[in-house]
Amino acid sequence: MINFIKYKRIYYGISSILILASLFSLVFFGVNFGIEFTGGSMMEIEYSEDVPSVSELRSTLSGIGLNDVTIQSIGENGFVLRMPNISQDKYILLKDSLSGATEKYFESIGPTIGEELKNKSVISIILASLAIVLYIALTFRNMGSKNIRSWQYGMVAAGIGFFHDVLIVLGAFSIMGYLYGIQFSVPIAVALLTVLGYSINDTVVVFDRIRENIAKNPRLVFPDIVNKSLNETLERSINTSATTLFVLIAIFVLGGETIRWFVFAMILGISVGTYSSIFLAGPLLVTWFNNKK
Numbered sequence: 001m002i003n004f005i006k007y008k009r010i011y012y013g014i015s016s017i018l019i020l021a022s023l024f025s026l027v028f029f030g031v032n033f034g035i036e037f038t039g040g041s042m043m044e045i046e047y048s049e050d051v052p053s054v055s056e057l058r059s060t061l062s063g064i065g066l067n068d069v070t071i072q073s074i075g076e077n078g079f080v081l082r083m084p085n086i087s088q089d090k091y092i093l094l095k096d097s098l099s100g101a102t103e104k105y106f107e108s109i110g111p112t113i114g115e116e117l118k119n120k121s122v123i124s125i126i127l128a129s130l131a132i133v134l135y136i137a138l139t140f141r142n143m144g145s146k147n148i149r150s151w152q153y154g155m156v157a158a159g160i161g162f163f164h165d166v167l168i169v170l171g172a173f174s175i176m177g178y179l180y181g182i183q184f185s186v187p188i189a190v191a192l193l194t195v196l197g198y199s200i201n202d203t204v205v206v207f208d209r210i211r212e213n214i215a216k217n218p219r220l221v222f223p224d225i226v227n228k229s230l231n232e233t234l235e236r237s238i239n240t241s242a243t244t245l246f247v248l249i250a251i252f253v254l255g256g257e258t259i260r261w262f263v264f265a266m267i268l269g270i271s272v273g274t275y276s277s278i279f280l281a282g283p284l285l286v287t288w289f290n291n292k293k
Helices: 005-028 054-062 088-097 111-139 150-180 186-216 222-254 257-279 281-292
Strands: 040-047 070-074 078-083 101-109
Touching (some): 005 222, 005 257, 054 088, 070 257, 150 186, 186 222, 186 281, 222 257, 222 281, 257 281
Antiparallel strands (some): 040 078, 040 101
16 A cells, blocks of 8 residues: 555645746746737638748748737648737738638637636636535535534645646646747636646545545544545546546647647646645645644
């Protein structure tokens, strides 16, 4: 049997480094929000032949005064162009300059709508976290004790999901946005909500086993119950996450460019969530329990 509780300081240290690195990146680099959040125009084009390189395409766009354009390759002959909002005249000029290209779609989002989407995304994650605290507190209301209450299970689960898993994924995109220009888009925000739910699901499985073992082993001290529960759910957690990750990695490698970073966020989030549900959720409960003595 693995003694998870014995090495909890190591787990706390690893997580602290990741969280601090994420916070540092968010404070000093910020997040490279896509046009869905900042407002702007986006066009997808496709070439049937004589596909230009990214540098050649950028030179063409610079020639008509579009210097602040993010160009993303899609497949072998397609591109997505993201730029600040452009006028109708500039749009016509842009189409005329892209000789040999077929416009797949064009979208323009105003800054007010973009700011509204950004605010709603943040509110959604916060409300989801609060709902999780309430749900777990109600679900585990019969397993509280004088040292640890049912709502504390919810606080640990939601806290790990929000301040650990989601924050680390967000920090990773902050770094990639600074270094490689990767934009934080609506699909990535959806991935964060999905990661939050997935992480909580794994953690609840552990907590549910703790509840069962408290009833079955009333003479065991709480740290031993937590350690026993973690060992009993370890195989299930790893198998569930591994099968999900196999599918996501296949999509990341073989799928289209448009969903690549959504899938990457899912891969990173599920990996971090699996780690936190095994190595953080139980030990944090034990630490809280011991501090309440």
